[in-house]
Amino acid sequence: MTMLVTSMPPHWVTSPQPLCGAGSCQPILVTDLLDRAAKVSHRLHALSTAASNDLNNHFAPALKLVMMRPLSLCHTSSLNTPEDKEQVLQLSQEDLLTMVALLLKSWGTPLLYLVKEAQELPHPANDALLWKMAELSQQTENLARGIDKILNKLDPTGFHSFSNDLISPWSGGPGLEMGSDKKSHLLNFHFLLSCFRRDSNKIDSFVKLLRCRATKMHPESC
Amino acid sequence: MKKVFSIKLFLCKLFILLHILMSSGQTPPGRPEITDCRSPEKETFTCWWVPGSTGGLTTKYSLHYKIDGSQENYECPDYKTGGQNSCYFNKSYTSVWNTYTITVTATNNLGSNISEPLYVDVAYIVQPHQPENITAEFTTLDQKPYLMVKWNPPKKADTKSGWITLQYELRIKPEKALIWENHFAGNQRQFNIYSLIPGEVYLVEVRCKPDHGYWSEWSPTTYVQIPHYMRVRDTSIWMMIGILSAFICLLLTWAVAVKCNRMKKYLLPPVPVPKIKGFDIQQLKNKNSEDLILALGGHGFFPTNSTELLIEFLEVDDSNEWKIMPRMGDYNCQEEQRNAFKSLNDKDSGRGSCDSNTLLPEKCSENKFHNHACDNTVEDHSKQEINPRAEGTQTLSLNNTEDVTLLDTGTIKGKTNTWPSVYLAGNKAQMSQFPSSDNKLLETPVKNLNSESYHITHMVDQTEKQKGSGEPASSGTADQCYWVSTNEATHLTSSKPMEYVEVEKVNQQNILIVKPKSELSSSIDSSRQEYTKVSAVVNDNVLVLMKEKGAHCNHDHQELTNLSDSHSLHWQDGKLVNGSSVLAVQVSTNLAPSGYVDTSAFLQPMH
Numbered sequence: 001m002t003m004l005v006t007s008m009p010p011h012w013v014t015s016p017q018p019l020c021g022a023g024s025c026q027p028i029l030v031t032d033l034l035d036r037a038a039k040v041s042h043r044l045h046a047l048s049t050a051a052s053n054d055l056n057n058h059f060a061p062a063l064k065l066v067m068m069r070p071l072s073l074c075h076t077s078s079l080n081t082p083e084d085k086e087q088v089l090q091l092s093q094e095d096l097l098t099m100v101a102l103l104l105k106s107w108g109t110p111l112l113y114l115v116k117e118a119q120e121l122p123h124p125a126n127d128a129l130l131w132k133m134a135e136l137s138q139q140t141e142n143l144a145r146g147i148d149k150i151l152n153k154l155d156p157t158g159f160h161s162f163s164n165d166l167i168s169p170w171s172g173g174p175g176l177e178m179g180s181d182k183k184s185h186l187l188n189f190h191f192l193l194s195c196f197r198r199d200s201n202k203i204d205s206f207v208k209l210l211r212c213r214a215t216k217m218h219p220e221s222c
Numbered sequence: 223m224k225k226v227f228s229i230k231l232f233l234c235k236l237f238i239l240l241h242i243l244m245s246s247g248q249t250p251p252g253r254p255e256i257t258d259c260r261s262p263e264k265e266t267f268t269c270w271w272v273p274g275s276t277g278g279l280t281t282k283y284s285l286h287y288k289i290d291g292s293q294e295n296y297e298c299p300d301y302k303t304g305g306q307n308s309c310y311f312n313k314s315y316t317s318v319w320n321t322y323t324i325t326v327t328a329t330n331n332l333g334s335n336i337s338e339p340l341y342v343d344v345a346y347i348v349q350p351h352q353p354e355n356i357t358a359e360f361t362t363l364d365q366k367p368y369l370m371v372k373w374n375p376p377k378k379a380d381t382k383s384g385w386i387t388l389q390y391e392l393r394i395k396p397e398k399a400l401i402w403e404n405h406f407a408g409n410q411r412q413f414n415i416y417s418l419i420p421g422e423v424y425l426v427e428v429r430c431k432p433d434h435g436y437w438s439e440w441s442p443t444t445y446v447q448i449p450h451y452m453r454v455r456d457t458s459i460w461m462m463i464g465i466l467s468a469f470i471c472l473l474l475t476w477a478v479a480v481k482c483n484r485m486k487k488y489l490l491p492p493v494p495v496p497k498i499k500g501f502d503i504q505q506l507k508n509k510n511s512e513d514l515i516l517a518l519g520g521h522g523f524f525p526t527n528s529t530e531l532l533i534e535f536l537e538v539d540d541s542n543e544w545k546i547m548p549r550m551g552d553y554n555c556q557e558e559q560r561n562a563f564k565s566l567n568d569k570d571s572g573r574g575s576c577d578s579n580t581l582l583p584e585k586c587s588e589n590k591f592h593n594h595a596c597d598n599t600v601e602d603h604s605k606q607e608i609n610p611r612a613e614g615t616q617t618l619s620l621n622n623t624e625d626v627t628l629l630d631t632g633t634i635k636g637k638t639n640t641w642p643s644v645y646l647a648g649n650k651a652q653m654s655q656f657p658s659s660d661n662k663l664l665e666t667p668v669k670n671l672n673s674e675s676y677h678i679t680h681m682v683d684q685t686e687k688q689k690g691s692g693e694p695a696s697s698g699t700a701d702q703c704y705w706v707s708t709n710e711a712t713h714l715t716s717s718k719p720m721e722y723v724e725v726e727k728v729n730q731q732n733i734l735i736v737k738p739k740s741e742l743s744s745s746i747d748s749s750r751q752e753y754t755k756v757s758a759v760v761n762d763n764v765l766v767l768m769k770e771k772g773a774h775c776n777h778d779h780q781e782l783t784n785l786s787d788s789h790s791l792h793w794q795d796g797k798l799v800n801g802s803s804v805l806a807v808q809v810s811t812n813l814a815p816s817g818y819v820d821t822s823a824f825l826q827p828m829h
Contacts, residue, residue, distance in 0.1 A: 072291030083317040201345050212384025
């Protein structure tokens with residue numbers, strides 16, 4: 001199991017009021033913000049990997065085969081995210097940030113669903129899954145707010161702002177239907193979690209790349 | 223019939239064919255298995271498989287893959303780069319965050335076999351190469367030596383752009399150690415190691431790992447030699463040793479200085495000097511007379527019959543001036559002297575000559591027992607003495623605090639002698655009249671003698687002390703007679719003043735009752751001759767000697783009392799003119815040169 005980051009991720013202050021004295025406030029550098037963002041994204045991916053391992057370890061091998069639904073069916077695949085290094089490096093800082101923001105926002109609702117599902121999931125490790133899902137939901141929201149702040153700092157004019165239409169919609173899981181069996185619940189849970197695991201890896205890579213880019217003065221930190 | 227025959231033929235052929243096949247061992251290939259796929263930099267990746275059984279025929283392997291979402295089956299673009307039974311996907315064929323479904327097919331003439339599919343996402347299979355260019359340098363910073371280890375990330379991993387972020391781990395051990403010491407270095411590219419053993423050769427290795435991937439292999443070992451340097455620990459240890467030894471030396475010096483004398487005695491034991499054997503000061507303090515007598519080699523308790531009294535005498539050195547220890551009341555004096563004797567209380571003869579009960583005054587210029595204070599107090603208590611201190615006088619004073627009487631010979635002519643007090647075990651019948659614990663008559667044989675010696679016995683009287691400055695001869699109920707022995711065998715006028723008076727007992731008022739020799743002749747040695755019984759002492763300087771045989775002390779005492787009261791005695795030259803059988807002796811005038819009462823001078827004329 002992947003080791004989880006033990007440090008607590010920071011929480012951005014929602015209030016716009018700065019906490020320092022009048023006129024003598026030092027604005028937080030973008031590099032510091034990106035550093036904090038990188039820590040949160042790292043934790044997101046680590047948690048989701050651990051949850052996937054919890055889920056997979058208790059399944060029979062035969063079932064694993066059936067469960068491998070193609071992840072191209074993830075609801076976030078409509079977002080055209082880059083697929084290799086060259087494509088990523090071509091993107092600008094703001095574009096990358098926008099993409100990250102869109103991804104994070106797309107996962108708000110599904111994560112809440114996962115939290116709800118984990119409570120009654122017919123799985124021996126559903127307690128561990130429950131608190132992981134709750135943590136994932138909270139930290140995704142947290143990171144989304146932070147990325148917004150960074151975007152505001154980098155692009156105050158809002159030139160690169162995106163509309164909420166771009167956010168991938170999520171149709172919902174089978175849990176809402178009556179009479180859905182245990183197996184479909186499990187399969188659906190597994191699929192959603194796998195989608196999120198991949199997306200969290202993307203987000204983590206992008207943010208860390210942005211962090212390295214921002215610290216041009218200190219190439220050693222990359 | 224034909225059908226059956228053809229069927230049979232077919233079966234036979236089949237059987238033969240199978241038999242041929244079986245005998246040669248050729249089968250379709252076994253199922254291959256894909257072991258793993260790895261990407262060193264998240265841009266390319268390689269997959270390896272393990273073949274199953276070959277089936278005896280040449281088997282060909284092919285790898286096919288599908289990318290997530292499309293059903294197209296692609297074959298491996300490169301079978302060689304990765305080695306045997308491998309497939310290498312270069313950059314153009316690699317896309318991240320897509321699921322690859324990879325299968326391997328083994329084919330031979332007889333058939334083929336497909337492996338289990340493996341689902342691969344490049345982002346999850348990153349395992350970088352080893353770190354490169356590892357350097358270990360020994361440096362000192364502020365006199366603190368340490369080893370600075372530096373390294374570079376593997377070349378292929380693109381950390382500059384931030385595509386991959388690596389974390390490093392370092393391990394180090396001395397050359398001959400068995401266990402590595404691991405250190406996690408985080409994202410940094412150097413690490414400092416402290417607490418090194420000087421003169422040792424160390425082995426250093428580094429490895430790295432991407433954020434969410436696998437650890438690389440350990441780098442090739444780097445050897446580094448630590449020069450010989452002085453560790454702070456060594457320096458501080460030497461300092462501590464130095465301080466500790468200095469402290470111990472000081473302690474020893476102080477101890478030696480304080481206990482100088484004792485150490486001298488221990489290291490250089492004094493010359494043994496003969497001492498009185500069996501003489502135990504402590505025992506003297508005991509109130510058990512029988513034990514004491516036995517310890518001293520006595521013959522047990524004295525016989526009831528006074529005529530059988532056996533007394534051993536203490537020979538002491540004489541001087542013209544000798545003074546008996548002051549009486550009680552002079553507590554300090556007694557205390558000191560007693561303490562002095564206490565220190566001599568051991569039966570070994572390992573004491574210095576100064577310390578032993580020697581009577582040789584020359585050895586001790588500084589006499590421990592000589593107490594100037596005592597001298598002074600003696601004069602203060604002159605009342606209590608029989609005879610005040612004067613030349614040629616003999617004074618006997620009875621004092622006692624704990625049944626110990628210390629005699630102190632004052633020095634006038636520079637001669638000082640001391641001898642321990644002597645208990646006289648008294649006559650049993652006589653003792654019964656007194657508290658038994660108080661009255662003891664004892665004698666201690668003295669080995670150390672000089673030419674001038676005399677025997678003196680005296681008795682310690684506890685009650686005397688309690689009375690304070692008791693009056694010499696005024697009152698008293700019980701009678702106790704001193705024996706003062708005189709040696710009549712030696713002529714009175716002879717040069718040898720071996721004369722003594724045996725005192726049988728003394729009463730509370732210091733009345734020495736001297737018995738004549740004739741009474742004792744039956745039980746006493748011929749060497750012991752004249753005994754004169756002193757019945758009373760009057761006026762501090764007169765010994766009233768009793769001449770008559772068998773006179774009772776009580777009776778005598780009464781007479782003496784009457785005598786003193788009536789003053790009917792006439793004194794002339796030591797003679798008491800009286801009709802009674804009591805002889806009074808004025809001690810002062812008739813003192814022999816040895817200082818003893820010469821009663822024979824008085825006896826003869828009276829006869």
